[in-house]
Amino acid sequence: MPQRLAIVLPPNSDQCPDMTEQTLSLIPDFDLSARNTLALKARSRFGLVLDAPDQVPAAFALAEKRGLGLRILGGGSNVVLSPEFEGITALVAIKGRSIREETDEHVLVEAAAGENWNDLVAYTVKAGFGGIENLALIPGTVGAAPVQNIGAYGAEIADVFESLTAYDSATGEVVEFSRQDCGFAYRDSVFKQQAGRFVVLSLRLRLPKPWQPNLGFAGLSELAGRDDLTPGLVMDRVIALRQSKLPDWRVTPNAGSFFQNPVVAPSQVEPILAEFPNAPKYPQADGKLKLSAGWLIEQAGLKGFTLGPAGISERHALVVVNHGGASADDISALASHIKATIRARFGVELHQEPVLL
Secondary structure, eight states: OOEEEEEOOOTTOTTSOOOHHHHOOOEEEEEOTTSSTTOOOOEEEEEEEEOSTTHHHHHHHHHHHHTOOEEEESSSSSEEOOSEEEEEEEEEOOOOEEEEEEOSSEEEEEEETTSBHHHHHHHHHHTTOOSSGGGTTOOSBTTTHHHHTOEETTEEGGGTEEEEEEEETTTTEEEEEETGGGTOBTTBOHHHHTTTTEEEEEEEEEEESSOOOOOOSTTTGGGTTOTTOOHHHHHHHHHHHHHHHSOOTTTSOEEEEOBOOOEEOHHHHHHHHHHOTTOOEEEOTTSOEEEOHHHHHHHTTOTTOEETTEEEOSSOTTEEEEOSSOOHHHHHHHHHHHHHHHHHHHSOOOOBOSEEO
16 A cells, blocks of 8 residues: 555635635646647636645645636646646646665666656766666656556566655545555556556656666667677667657647557467468467457558547657647547458457547
8 A cells, every 4th residue: 555645734724824725727629639648629618737645635626616627737748638628737847857866786867757767867978877677658647657667678667666655635635655655567557557547756767776777679689798788888779779660740630659558368379370470479477368459550551540630640650740740639539440441350359558538
């Protein structure tokens, strides 16, 4: 169970003055079109920018006082936003990062939830520390990273996770989660399972010393054995690989990998291997096999497919893109078509990564 750090009194409590309206400024008719990487046209009745931890409980109290719904948004990189939200959208913009501790065995790095994730990767690498360089160029904020248990190139945040501090909106408490408390799994965590309850405030990562590069993924293995190998060199290779394969969301709006790689029983893979003996498959600890969602989509002939203003990238079959003017309904219609096609063609169920908000 997470450790309770403090009980936060709501701003309208009899034990403390009503500071909600003084410390938070509601922004009416809040335009979110430029605050989501799919560039979907979206607005919220009100918006808030939260740049201090104590503003998070105040935001929940303000929403309750006004009888409005509240949703939390980070970098907008893993969401499909609805056109209209008749409540308050609060952007987490809490900043700060530091090296908390350094020993012969590890480095403890702390970062606030509103920090850009890739900036944190670059910060650690520049300081000479390795451990998260394989996760470079993943869009989004630090606070969103543990929710999805982000991963890439054979690594995931759970590998180096130490702890995090979060606000529990159900109890009004600030709590600290250990790695075990988080329930990390493939692209999953307790924060995703209990969506909307916890708001991450800060994150701590334990980076190992001495550094051991993770080069098991295709595209990185050729770096093995180099005398000049550093975390910076690995990070640069990861960035080059991502840029060569994935469209830049600032040029072609997208939400990154749209579907999880399905993990299925061996019996589901047998018919696929009968047709495609070299189909990519990755054994899992529980005896199941992980398949490549992008490979399945491409083999189904959907790479580059369009449905109205939404489509599948011609560069990478796992990326859904907005060709201009797409809405949440357009994205959902395309996602449903992809899932139905893969189900009919391969008997495999795909699960969407971006959250509908």
